[in-house]
Amino acid sequence: MTHQAPKGTRDFFPPDLAVLRHIETAWRDASIDAGFDEIEGPTFEHLDLYTVKSGEGIVNDLFSFKRSGGDVDYALRPEFTPTLARMAAAKGRSLPLPTKWFGIPGHFRAERPQRGRLREFKQWNVDLLGIDNPSADSEVIATAIQALATLGLTHKDVVVRISHRDVVTKMLLNSGIPKDKLQVALTLLDKREKMSAEVFEEKTKEHGFETKSFTQFDCDVSIEHEELTSLQEELVAWGIQEWCTFDFNIVRGIAYYTGIVFEIHERSGAERAIAGGGRYDNLIEMFGGPSVPAVGFGMGDVVLSLVLKDKGLLKDGAHYMPTPDVFVVSACDEGDEVLSSTIAMLRENGLHARRSYKTTRNVGKLLTEAAKTQAAFAVILGKELEQNMFAVKDMKSGEQVDIPIDHLLSHLTS
């Protein structure tokens, strides 16, 4: 009898998880350095939290369910923004403004698993509530870039493609798309890069649209738009203009966005979007809270990992695993007797202390095992015990000295 992980989910063995933790650390550090406070919410929510406002972009992929024997409709969280908006709304007027929140929760989408898309993934969410000017958009984008830079990416590797719902809407309407078909056109534009030219052509015809309604976004568009002009200045002030470009092909499928939207992509177009976000100035009010402008983004671990791998920026997982301060081996019966108490003492004092579980007395073999773990020191419990001493080997220099038992801790930590 063998069991498998469910389709589209992952088992993280230690080296796999070490890679994820490496990415999460870059996310967390960038968030905290930028003054965002961490939050978390339930892994599943009432289904209607998603059906009400997210639009079909998310709802089609919901992992919705009723508990066996239960009658409440739930859904595994496909994104974090509705939970965040619900939490902000619950605070009501007591929500301090601005509020800067981040989180790194797990998310779930019932899509067909494929490259860059899994059914369970981690997503970094960063949201700034209470400020409706482009400086806030810029700060949020700068926070995303900070994490990417920490992971080794440069503005030559990735690009933040910035768009604006108003501009795109206006251009679509001006090109002859009827108002009642606007949402269909936005969705089609959003998905355009993910389909072949032929399929796209077919779809435009199906809805009675003209191709040029969409291809107009491929040329450099010169837009007079106050918010975008102001955003451009802020991107310069934040020193991130080289990472950013205006690109009105970007729509974001989710219905609650109200202004600026953006996606981060590998610059040559490899892989799917690394991150996506934008302004959602009405959402908190829609969830029963005060009227609070907001901007934020989500960045998943799956596509980012692929891009980092493609660029040679991910080392083998073992590289990111913690290494011991000390590795303890016993070379005689007297050593066996004090092995547990020695290990216990070291750990109680906050040292990462491993031991050999081998029964061999061959110190060479035991030290080879110590070296494999990349321990800083090896402590050998051997004949030196008769003089109340441990033999302590510095694994880097190879130097070995005898240390009185009650000086061990100070020797290792000095």
Add this chain to the structure above:
Amino acid sequence: MTHQAPKGTRDFFPPDLAVLRHIETAWRDASIDAGFDEIEGPTFEHLDLYTVKSGEGIVNDLFSFKRSGGDVDYALRPEFTPTLARMAAAKGRSLPLPTKWFGIPGHFRAERPQRGRLREFKQWNVDLLGIDNPSADSEVIATAIQALATLGLTHKDVVVRISHRDVVTKMLLNSGIPKDKLQVALTLLDKREKMSAEVFEEKTKEHGFETKSFTQFDCDVSIEHEELTSLQEELVAWGIQEWCTFDFNIVRGIAYYTGIVFEIHERSGAERAIAGGGRYDNLIEMFGGPSVPAVGFGMGDVVLSLVLKDKGLLKDGAHYMPTPDVFVVSACDEGDEVLSSTIAMLRENGLHARRSYKTTRNVGKLLTEAAKTQAAFAVILGKELEQNMFAVKDMKSGEQVDIPIDHLLSHLTS
């Protein structure tokens, strides 16, 4: 329109999450110091992973579901051991022995929420595979104690109640319980402390048991049992004998345990069990892997938090939140112009840098805001800019000096 978190789940606002992170840090540090490597698995598994081997103790509380429109039976993970056993089994003969794994995943149980019991919670899992002697049991228990000690608990606050399935089974059979009713008797003994004496009396009669079959465990039982004698020696060697007691009232409801079982409780019996674990020497083989002995435990965040609160060992959440290295304020138009670039520079260099979003020029008010965040330094962008200087205030000493702009970073980090 207002939305609520689902029954039995939690919204973690920043101070709430800071408390959870404080606990998780103690768990993680104790695990890493003791040489355990972190793993993770899927949040939901195929239902049969739990129905096959866990026994009714867990299966009754499963959050099982079919996805709407799907036909595969899933369950939100109620505990981690089956996932761990599945992952170990998948490695087959290539699993290094011993393997020491820990994890801090989310878990889900569809119970009626009550004090100490929620539908979603975090649980620390520690497992040592490949060693079948009491030294391994002792090491695992010592790791649990290490985390509790880091959180401020002593052996006067909590106790590890250690039992053994063989001993309990033998005592039940010797007292006249028929073999075919053994599992029922074990379950009843496991639940005894959670029910009133009257209800317990009723239940024993219902099954035709005698009360003394169960009350025999309340007296000091003098047992000749090789494994327990050896475990007692190991507990002394690990220096944790004061934290531990043998107590054959402990059974653990889960069916896969094979030898030693234990629970950690508040010493006076307040709250539910803080942790529970034991030996499960057959589980990995049952899941299609090699025959590998194993011992481990799980410790949830909910009961532990209650015990820590009861003992006054949890500070206000704000205490555990990160505080800024520097808080930047602008006191003039020239300051506004360089505010974003200054903040960006500080964050790029790994400093936790916050700013005021207020438009006031009142430096006193702005510094009050800086003080509230407990920032180490405040940087004032004021009239000193004319001399290419920032005013930098050490928020602890109150000392304020003018620093050339390009010396700011070295001043703050020295």
